[in-house]
Amino acid sequence: QQQVKQSPQSLIVQKGGISIINCAYENTAFDYFPWYQQFPGKGPALLIAIRPDVSEKKEGRFTISFNKSAKQFSLHIMDSQPGDSATYFCAASLKGSARQLTFGSGTQLTVLP
Amino acid sequence: GAVVSQHPSWVICKSGTSVKIECRSLDFQATTMFWYRQFPKQSLMLMATSNEGSKATYEQGVEKDKFLINHASLTLSTLTVTSAHPEDSSFYICSARSRVGDTQYFGPGTRLTVL
Numbered sequence: 617q618q619q620v621k622q623s624p625q626s627l628i629v630q631k632g633g634i635s636i637i638n639c640a641y642e643n644t645a646f647d648y649f650p651w652y653q654q655f656p657g658k659g660p661a662l663l664i665a666i667r668p669d670v671s672e673k674k675e676g677r678f679t680i681s682f683n684k685s686a687k688q689f690s691l692h693i694m695d696s697q698p699g700d701s702a703t704y705f706c707a708a709s710l711k712g713s714a715r716q717l718t719f720g721s722g723t724q725l726t727v728l729p
Numbered sequence: 730g731a732v733v734s735q736h737p738s739w740v741i742c743k744s745g746t747s748v749k750i751e752c753r754s755l756d757f758q759a760t761t762m763f764w765y766r767q768f769p770k771q772s773l774m775l776m777a778t779s780n781e782g783s784k785a786t787y788e789q790g791v792e793k794d795k796f797l798i799n800h801a802s803l804t805l806s807t808l809t810v811t812s813a814h815p816e817d818s819s820f821y822i823c824s825a826r827s828r829v830g831d832t833q834y835f836g837p838g839t840r841l842t843v844l
Contacts, residue, residue, distance in 0.1 A: 648831045659735075659822050659835035660773070705772060714761050714780070715831050717824075719772045 620708050622720025629727050635693040637723045639706035642687065646708040648715070651680065651691045654703045654722075663691070663704075696727045731757050733825050735836035742813055743844055750808045750839045752823030758803035759825035763833065764796070767820045779806055813843040 621640045629635045639649075647668055652660035666673045666680040666689065673680045679692040693700055706720040732755040742748050752762060761780050765773040777793075779785035779800035787793045795817075797809040806825075810817055820840055824833040 650832065652835070657820075657838070657840070659733075659824075659838045661835065662832060665832065709831060714778050714786075715826055715833065716763065716775055716778055717773075717833060721772050722770075724770075 620706060620718050620720045622706050622723060624723060625721070626724045627726070629696045629725065631696065631698060631727055631729050633696050633727075635696045635700070635725055635727070636690055637704055637706070637725070638688065638690045639708075639720050640686075640688045641708050641718075643708075643710070644687070645710050646718075647711040648709045649680070649682065649689050650707050650709075650717070651678075652705045652707065654705065660705060693725075696725075698727045698729050701725055701727050731825075731827065731832070731834040733759075733823065733834045733836040735823055735839050737839060738837060739840040739842075741842045741844065744814050745812055747809055747811045748813055748841060750810075750821055750823075750841075752806045752808070752825070752836050754804045754825040754827075754834070757825075757827045759806075760803065760828050761826045762800055762806040763824045763826075764798060764806075764808050765822045765824065767822060767838075769820075773822065776808075810841065813841070815843045817841065818843045 650665035651663045654660040664675045677694045682689045704723045707717040709715045734753045736751045764776045776791045777785045777787045785798035800806040822838040824835045
């Protein structure tokens, strides 16, 4: 019940295209859903985060869509660029806890020039 | 923005020695710090959660006597890998959460290689 399932495992997109990464969760007590971007040999960096009371959040080229009833959320990267090539992790944390993050398995995104 | 540093960024040690990794929150006070381990092409695995001034809480399967965590101040946590062995070779990443907000900010990671 603590799992967050992420797909696809890898994704190849042409420059200028839209990259879409999906995550699903079981525990309805999760109330905070961040996305992290990680480059090889570096720590994850927060991209964008959402709470269940909002269905969509946009920051620049990055958008989170959240479907509470389906217990799913997704990251959309518009106008994908080669510099976006990285591994992306979705995560979720529980209200009232120490806010430990439960991570998805990661998606390796490659944006072709 | 919130910055978390780690030192060293990489370390090579001989089997049987101990290695200490420092994690610092540079521009905020971190009431809670987390230590993760990451193997190549895998997700982050939470090892332990530490709150300033109290003992760390270890995840199931993580040996607390092997991975010693100290959170002595609101800006510093350390992870000591005791009697390291080659199977301890990994990428260790810390993160910190401030008093306010739910966001975890991650350090750049430490690559440990045990020969």
